[in-house]
Amino acid sequence: MVVGDLVTGCDVLVVGGGPGGYVAAIRASQLGKDVILVEKDELGGVCTNHGCIPSKALIHAANLIHDMKNPGDIGIKSSVEFDFKKIQEWNSGVVKRLRDGIGYLCKKYGVEVTKGEAYLESSERARITLQDGRTSTLKFKNAIIATGSRSSEFPEFPYDGQLVISSKEALSLSEVPVDMVIIGAGYISIELGTMFAKLGTRVKIIQRSPRILTRVESEAVEIVSRKMEKLGIEVYLNSKPEGMRIENGRARVAISSKDTEKRTELAADKILVAVGVDPNSNNIGLENTGVELDKKGFIKVDERRRTTDTRIYAIGDVAGPPFLAHKAFREGKVAAEVIAGLPGAFDNRAVPAVIFSDPEIATVGLDEESAKESGFEISTGKFPFRASGRALTMDRTDGFVKVVANKKNGELLGIHIVGANASELISEASLSIEMAAFLEDMAVTIHPHPTLPEALAEAAEAALGRAIHI
Incomplete structure (x- = not known):
């Protein structure tokens, strides 16, 4: 040019x-x-x-x-x-x-x-x-x-790149913070909060709503929440961040609770704002x-x-x-x-999403609630990883695979995974929905043993009423 x-x-x-x-x-x-x-x-x-x-x-x-x-x-x-x-x-x-x-x-x-x-x-x-x-x-x-x-900016906590940071600055820190307050509880907050907690940071997450990951199936969120609690992550639900003050070079973040109507202050070396884009x-x-x-x-x-x-x-x-x-x-x-004149269109049936939490969450298609809202009569099947031979050999038994299908004909509508390597398992699920596969297709597909993907077939069998291993 x-x-x-x-x-x-x-x-x-x-x-x-x-x-x-x-x-x-x-x-x-x-x-x-x-x-x-x-x-x-x-x-x-x-x-x-x-x-x-x-x-x-x-x-x-x-x-x-x-x-x-x-x-x-x-x-x-x-x-x-x-x-x-x-x-x-x-x-x-x-x-x-x-x-x-x-x-x-x-x-x-x-x-x-x-x-x-x-x-x-x-x-x-x-x-x-x-x-x-x-x-x-x-x-x-x-x-x-x-x-x-x-x-997105949070009005009371404008980004300064030093104390109040976005995920961009959080990922380029040269030192692990001692205390971090995270505003918001979407997937970025959960991923980075879990990461820093494993590195030794005392993590506090502030969320306005009654639970974290509000758009994710509640059963999956419960498993991730339990792990976060084990990691020492403090989650303040139904709470609003109101402002901050500086004391001895560190921030004190004021929050108020809808449940208790109490006002609390949280110490922070870094304040990560992750409330959307x-x-x-x-x-x-x-x-x-x-x-x-x-x-x-x-x-x-x-x-x-x-x-x-x-x-x-x-x-x-x-x-x-x-x-x-x-x-x-x-x-x-x-x-x-x-x-270029080709007959292209963004007409994909399936767009998978992954949250790299602990354990991971991966989902594609409709969940139970959205399937019902769309007018489907549904059948579901769930296979827990505690019954998976491969999960046991990995000592990673938290989580499950759940399938949601059209009860009338067995067409797969959604597949939801929480557990080890969920990010790697979801592609088979996504392909199944993209190809308009049925429960029977997934159930009769031979999966190698012992592997985690077996859980997909097992969940499909559970939905068909012929589960073997649970």
């Missing part, structure tokens, strides 16, 4: 190089389009650099440390020390390797990557501002907006196009990921929930293929 007053052009402008953006750019280039990808920060977006990847690396390290310190009744004795700075160096290396890989793939497939910011001046023209301040005008035939989202749909010139936003600021799209402006598409977090990298991957491919 030439920088200066000269107007240059491309077939597809992709704004944002996160999971959705770089996949869309590569796929469009594979399909013969001239693609320019504009990213103001680092390729890979929040997921690769400040979210999915670094969090899972640190969770893995914390799990190793905790498991070595707490081997259970197996008969192993150990003494464990760890160097958190070294762990973070390893973590940074993992992130860099993946980020460099994305850059390599973009180059290999002919995607022109520009470091800077894009501002739409119309439905076919954008002003590109490079990191050194130089600008250029770019004319495009189609644009894909993939600018992602950012952590806001779309990055402002300051990119959408008002100069025909793109419409919903009342929360997310870009409205159809099943082809096309916005209300026929030249412009939107994918990933900026196009609304669920806020999942794998959903953005799929959307990026759809948008690129539609632009």
Whole structure:
């Protein structure tokens, strides 16, 4: 791309190089389009650099440390020390390797990557501002907006990057905090709270509602809650954070309880705010196009990921929930293929979700309540991991697999897993729902023994009324 007053052009402008953006750019280039990808920060977006990847690396390290310190009744004795700075160096290396890989793939497939910011001046023209301040005008035939989202602010606790932090800063800390207060009890709070507790932090979680993980099946949440209690995590339900004061260089967070009407103060070295996300749909010139936003600021799209402006598409977090990298991957491919004239559409039946708690929770499709609300008469089957030979050999017997099916014909509607390696088990479940499989299909599929996936077939058999091992 030439920088200066000269107007240059491309077939597809992709704004944002996160999971959705770089996949869309590569796929469009594979399909013969001239693609320019504009990213103001680092390729890979929040997921690769400040979210999915670094969090899972640190969770893995914390799990190793905790498991070595707490081997259970197996008969192993150990003494464990760890160097958190070294762990973070390893973590940074993992992130860099993946980020460099994305850059390599973009180059290999002919995607022109520009470091800077894009501002739409119309439905076919954008002003590109490079990191050194130089600008250029770019004319495009189609644009894909993939600018992602950012952590929502909590009014009484504005981010300062030092004391009051988002998940981004939490994942880049150089020292393990002594005391951490977490505002919010969604999946980020539970994942990071559990991780820090295993590293030795005294963790306190403040939640306005009566339970954590409000959108997750209650039976699964109960198992995770019990483990959090064993880890010493304090959870203040039905409570509201009201403000903070500084005393001897540390924060004192004031909370009030709806249940007791008492006011409590909690000590904190770090205050992690994790109360949701806001779309990055402002300051990119959408008002100069025909793109419409919903009342929360997310870009409205159809099943082809096309916005209300026929030249412009939107994918990933900026196009609304669920806020999942794998959903953005799929959307990026759809948008690129539609632009290339292929009959693509985001028509997936199943979008799995995973919470890397302890134990893990993974879910796909409808739960019992939502299935009933959708008008289905349902049948369910559950298989506990305490009856699994493989779970017993791993000393990981907490949790279960539950299947939800249409009682009339046995079609699988949802599968929910809480337990060890749930994140690895959910893909078979997701494929089953995507393929419109039935209970009988899962039940008669031979699963190798002894393995955790056997629990999927066992749960299906339970729903069919012919359970063997429970």
